[in-house]
Amino acid sequence: MRIGVLTGGGDCPGLNAVIRAVIRKGIGVHGHEFVGFRDGWRGPLENDTRTLDIQAVRGILPRGGTILGSSRTNPIKIEGGVERIKKNLAEGGVDALIAIGGEDTLGVAKQLFDRGVNVVGVPKTIDNDLNATDYTFGFDTAVNIAMEAIDRLHTTAESHHRALICEVMGRHAGWIALHAGMAAGANVILIPEKPFDIDRVCSYVESRFQMQYAPIIVVAEGAHPAEGTMELQTGELDAFGHVRLGGIGERLAQEIEKRTGKEARTTVLGHIQRGGTPTAYDRVLATRFGLGAIDAVHEGDYGKMVALRGTAIERVPLEQATAELKLVPEERYAEAEVFFG
Numbered sequence: 001m002r003i004g005v006l007t008g009g010g011d012c013p014g015l016n017a018v019i020r021a022v023i024r025k026g027i028g029v030h031g032h033e034f035v036g037f038r039d040g041w042r043g044p045l046e047n048d049t050r051t052l053d054i055q056a057v058r059g060i061l062p063r064g065g066t067i068l069g070s071s072r073t074n075p076i077k078i079e080g081g082v083e084r085i086k087k088n089l090a091e092g093g094v095d096a097l098i099a100i101g102g103e104d105t106l107g108v109a110k111q112l113f114d115r116g117v118n119v120v121g122v123p124k125t126i127d128n129d130l131n132a133t134d135y136t137f138g139f140d141t142a143v144n145i146a147m148e149a150i151d152r153l154h155t156t157a158e159s160h161h162r163a164l165i166c167e168v169m170g171r172h173a174g175w176i177a178l179h180a181g182m183a184a185g186a187n188v189i190l191i192p193e194k195p196f197d198i199d200r201v202c203s204y205v206e207s208r209f210q211m212q213y214a215p216i217i218v219v220a221e222g223a224h225p226a227e228g229t230m231e232l233q234t235g236e237l238d239a240f241g242h243v244r245l246g247g248i249g250e251r252l253a254q255e256i257e258k259r260t261g262k263e264a265r266t267t268v269l270g271h272i273q274r275g276g277t278p279t280a281y282d283r284v285l286a287t288r289f290g291l292g293a294i295d296a297v298h299e300g301d302y303g304k305m306v307a308l309r310g311t312a313i314e315r316v317p318l319e320q321a322t323a324e325l326k327l328v329p330e331e332r333y334a335e336a337e338v339f340f341g
């Protein structure tokens with residue numbers, strides 16, 4: 001069997017571990033042949049490939065990013081895109097496809113499966129917002145990077161008596177902000193799922209200063225104020241119709257300074273959260289996902305995504321995995337609120 005592999009969407013620590021596991025077991029145990037598609041869905045769309053064999057995956061386990069490259073190409077939005085992919089797969093003798101990605105990448109995979117393409121998905125997103133899996137690889141690495149940054153911000157905030165705001169990734173789901181903020185002892189955590197009251201945030205800031213400590217605020221990039229309390233700017237859209245976010249941290253700093261008279265500064269972690277070597281947890285989880293994915297392909301169990309349920313790797317329908325985002329529930333946010341102020 002000849003199997004294609006691609007990585008789509010934002011890059012993520014652990015992608016190379018998945019590729020390595022797929023190739024090592026796919027060739028060494030099942031005897032399959034592989035082809036890598038470059039830059040997400042652009043690869044099969046333009047038939048841009050590279051060799052994927054045992055030699056190609058040697059030494060890539062600890063490397064961040066992806067040896068296949070990635071992009072946010074959306075073939076569904078391109079006229080005739082799906083048919084071009086099907087044609088290129090058929091002409092290349094590709095019998096099945098392993099798509100490693102998040103909500104958008106696996107959403108395309110689901111639509112391709114519905115149109116007759118043999119696809120198995122692997123969940124990847126540092127945001128941890130994919131439904132039907134307890135955790136996605138890349139999330140643990142992102143949280144640890146954010147936690148270390150917030151730990152460092154504590155000391156400089158105390159030295160200069162400033163309010164420091166750390167903006168982390170999280171378009172629709174605040175899992176990174178929640179976990180990193182709780183782990184690093186943030187005084188306020190703001191997430192997209194719960195519009196914030198800027199007056200209440202400023203009250204927490206002033207309360208912290210009254211106790212002779214400097215406040216640390218962790219905010220997800222998609223967090224937004226309650227209607228009518230703060231003005232926000234909207235950005236341009238990407239190929240999947242998402243607004244390009246960023247800037248909520250700086251707006252918060254401006255409002256805090258204006259309302260409290262206290263100096264406020266913002267640190268935006270941005271792509272730092274996605275870069276570098278994956279943690280041990282993410283290396284192991286990504287490896288297990290890769291092993292599970294190649295087994296699903298070998299058994300012809302298509303239209304599925306491998307998922308972590310408890311400590312077991314299971315298979316779930318792609319439709320279930322992409323039907324809705326996994327958001328932070330109120331009870332989890334309430335746990336963090338105990339430590340605000």
